Amino acid sequence: MDLLGNDYPYSTSALTGKHALVCGASKGIGAATAKMLAKAGADVTVCARNEEALNQLCQELKTLGSGNHHALPLDLEDTESIRTAVTDLLQQRGNVHILINNAGGPPGGPLLANTVSDFEAPFKRHLHAAHTLTQIISPGMEQEGYGRIVQIISTSVKEPIPNIGLSNTLRGAMASWAKSLSRELPPCITINNVLPGFTNTERLGSLASSINQRTGKTVEEVHDGWMSQVPIERLIEPLETASAITFLTLPASGGIRGVSLAVDGGRLRGI
Numbered sequence: 001m002d003l004l005g006n007d008y009p010y011s012t013s014a015l016t017g018k019h020a021l022v023c024g025a026s027k028g029i030g031a032a033t034a035k036m037l038a039k040a041g042a043d044v045t046v047c048a049r050n051e052e053a054l055n056q057l058c059q060e061l062k063t064l065g066s067g068n069h070h071a072l073p074l075d076l077e078d079t080e081s082i083r084t085a086v087t088d089l090l091q092q093r094g095n096v097h098i099l100i101n102n103a104g105g106p107p108g109g110p111l112l113a114n115t116v117s118d119f120e121a122p123f124k125r126h127l128h129a130a131h132t133l134t135q136i137i138s139p140g141m142e143q144e145g146y147g148r149i150v151q152i153i154s155t156s157v158k159e160p161i162p163n164i165g166l167s168n169t170l171r172g173a174m175a176s177w178a179k180s181l182s183r184e185l186p187p188c189i190t191i192n193n194v195l196p197g198f199t200n201t202e203r204l205g206s207l208a209s210s211i212n213q214r215t216g217k218t219v220e221e222v223h224d225g226w227m228s229q230v231p232i233e234r235l236i237e238p239l240e241t242a243s244a245i246t247f248l249t250l251p252a253s254g255g256i257r258g259v260s261l262a263v264d265g266g267r268l269r270g271i
């Protein structure tokens with residue numbers, strides 16, 4: 001499916017005049033989301049640590065939509081830098097209407113082997129960053145009468161996944177944070193989560209390698225084991241996840257608030 005071409009699912013002016021900030025945008029689901037939002041007409045600011053990758057992405061975004069795009073190099077583990085950089089961004093490029101909270105997942109392995117300090121960096125780049133960004137950005141969303149906040153989390157919110165206990169713990173905290181805010185934020189701001197299943201990005205490749213090192217299973221065996229759990233019998237493409245995220249940012253999605261939407265090919269068994 002050509003989700004940025006003939007099969008593009010939304011109007012190319014659906015988000016014209018909306019400014020989106022996409023975190024963790026240099027690759028994977030974040031980059032795909034930046035592309036879909038640009039195609040829908042949004043002005044997109046892309047954030048990650050790698051400035052060169054962000055500049056390249058901005059060039060690509062220009063070919064997709066009519067918006068103005070901007071790179072914001074930032075380490076999401078550095079709360080003070082987030083405050084300074086995003087306050088400057090709002091002054092220079094105006095209020096943000098759409099915030100996509102996303103960053104790299106924690107390393108895998110048995111939870112009991114994790115030290116307390118192992119929790120610090122992942123909690124900083126996910127929970128602390130999302131909270132700081134929401135505090136800085138949501139007053140402007142309220143002024144604009146339009147806010148859409150979407151977290152990219154994981155299906156482990158609903159069913160913890162074996163051997164990635166640190167990630168499971170963080171994801172539960174993120175989902176609970178978002179649900180709590182869905183009862184506090186002004187009516188014009190929605191907050192929702194998208195829960196990726198096995199998705200075709202570098203993150204999944206590195207998880208397969210770490211399982212290979214720990215268990216001796218080949219990467220192919222790990223992959224086959226994953227696919228045996230997924231009714232659609234294939235990996236999800238990042239643009240498919242981005243399509244669900246973009247849907248939640250549209251004006252027409254203002255009635256959807258506080259939900260966690262799985263894009264997992266049907267792997268979750270719960271109703």
Ligand code: NAD
Nearest residue numbers: 024026027028029048075076103104105154198199201203
């Ligand atoms: P990815 O690792 O491919 O991309 C993560 C992005 O976050 C990259 O742009 C990276 O540069 C950026 N990032 C990481 N640390 C950062 C930091 N300190 N500051 C700024 N940017 C930082 O991940 P992905 O596969 O696109 O997944 C996105 C999210 O969804 C992750 O949290 C991941 O764990 C989760 N997830 C992915 C899958 C999957 O199968 N790919 C499944 C479930 C959950």
